[in-house]
Amino acid sequence: MTRRVTKAVFPVAGMGTRFLPATKAVPKEILTLVDRPLIQYAIDEARAAGITEFIFVTSRGKSALEDYFDLAPELESKLEKSGKTELLEILRSTNMESGAIAYIRQHQALGLGHAVWCARRLIGDEPFAVILPDDVISAEVPCLQQMVEAHAETGGNMVAAMEVPREKVSAYGVLDVAEVRGRVLKVRGMVEKPPVDKAPSQLAVIGRYILTPKVLENLGQMRKGAGGEIQLTDAIAAEIGSSDGIYGLRFQGQRFDCGSKAGFLQATLAFGLARPDLRDDLMEFVEDVVAARRAAQ
Ligand code: UTP
Secondary structure, eight states, rough: OOOOOOOOEEEESOOOOTTTTGGGGOOGGGGGGEEEEHHHHHHHHHTTOOOOOEEEEEOOOHHHHHHTSSSHHHHHHHHHHHTHHHHHHHHHOOOOOTEEEEEEESOOOOOOOHHHHHHHHOSSSSSSSEOOTEEEEESOHHHHHHHHHHHHOSSEEEEEEOOOOOOGGGGEEEEEEEEEEEEEEEEEEEEOOGGGGGGGSSSSEEEEEEOOOOOHHHHHHHOOOGSSSSSSSHHHTTTTTTTSSEEEEOOOOEETTTSHHHHHHHHHHHHHHHHHTTTHHHHHHHHHHHHHHHHHH
């Protein structure tokens, strides 16, 4: 039987250069979509999937993240006294159980694979999830939950996969698929950031993974891949042909690349329009802006 996945790694040690100057002082994961930081969406998704241990791989300048997960007793009592029960509920829903979060440092930004490897001692000998908070996924059933359910059937390693336009493949890890079983894909190859003409498909890997401890062992070899970084994709790809194998899940939902400015703005708009308290005003504003632009053309 496949072991239940209860640990998730959140690699948040990157420098977030695409959001400079904001990320000079604020970690990218604290930037907000409407009123929730990116990291909160990632935590909520992990919790929905049954994760109970949350491992953050951080770096210098990320202390705002640790503060974010502290309790805020002064704030809570102020809201309580002033009868702001709705806000109090929202605030309390972000509280984490004592001891559920661990922070580990990646001392040098040697790549995503290296960041995950830094968490090896906290992961131990069991399957674990990796969530990149940059990828925000709006879905009826949260993406990691879809993966945990599929993984219970397949075991092995699983990555979240989505179709991307041909000209964008070189920005992703790309799958070579051997077999399609509904939404589950049996993978026979994986290439990180291939040139468009060398990409085996248009199925890109995005920031959700369920991995075996063997991948940590592979990472321990410290092989540099694309961009001179220690790539997670390469350590997963090394499992092709092993008894564990690799599966892709074409998840249901809409993914926003909040590591890019365009993706972040699109997510802000989509999440704003999904909020009943904001929808009408925002929609009216967007329609006015679009009409004014059209008139000016
Ligand atoms: P990105 O490639 O988006 O890099 O990392 P970044 O530093 O976050 O952002 P830019 O490109 O400079 O704007 C993808 C994920 O991997 C983590 C990042 O924190 C992010 O969650 N990461 C990347 C690490 O934790 N360590 C690394 O050495 C590299």
